Amino acid sequence: MTIKNLLEEKILVKEKDILFCMLFTEQLLPNLENPSIIILDNASYHPKLIQRIPATTWRKEELQSFLKANNIAYNSNMLKMELYALAKDAQVTQTYEIDELANEWGHKVLRLPPYHCQFNPTELVWAKCKLFYNQHSDRDGYMVMIRFWQCGQVYTLSRVNAKEWRHYTNHVEKEMEFFWVLEIIWKECRRH
Known part of the structure; x- marks a missing residue:
């Protein structure tokens, strides 16, 4: 990876950080019922630490x-x-800026363990976006691809209804139950 690529990646992360904070404070928090649990993964723009x-x-x-x-x-x-x-x-526990914002609105943030995307139903939605992109892009040029990817996201996300979201969350719950069973078996094996 070149220095230019690293700088571009840093800028993109900073832009995502700003966009995420804006959407979180202006769109998500005011529209949630109190109290709510907000589940976040460890995307680089989610964990802005106040105290390490x-x-x-x-x-x-x-x-x-x-x-x-x-x-x-x-x-x-x-x-x-x-x-x-x-x-x-x-x-002392780590304190995140987003967690403090959520607390001010009466909500709690639950963070997924690192490298466990299978516990995040949103990943299934993104997989659907990527599938749409791969099926419909002709890869003419970089900017055309970027614009198509953005339009594809909007198109795909607009078709995720409550029934489909419930399907994704049920799938994730089954994954979590499976991991609980594995952990119990692992603990039993260690005792013997």
Whole structure:
């Protein structure tokens, strides 16, 4: 990947971040019934952190700032790993900007585990969009393809009705149940 491609990708992520926040605050939040649970995956434009969980890679100054911000007493002569142990014991959770916005409106955000897109019914809708695109594009040129992809998304998304969405969510629930069963079996195997 070239530097130009990386820069373009960064710009696209920033644009998606702005667009997502705008849609989230102006379209989604005002139209949900209270209280609602909002399920988010780990797309790069979803997790804008307000507070991070300390890591061993943090510098000593970062750990001290974290401890100070969370009113945790420490000695300035402590070693980095001692500071990290204090920070880890604080049991502070990561705070996301989107979660705070949802809380202000009386909603909660549930985040899907990383790399588990099978638990997200929206992925099935996107798969439908991609299928439509692949079946109808002639790949004439890049800009034509981009415009067609955008039109295809609107066309496909407009045809996802309540019945189809229920089908997608039922499919995801079955996937989740399957993983619960696998976890129970795995725990049983470990005990023996």
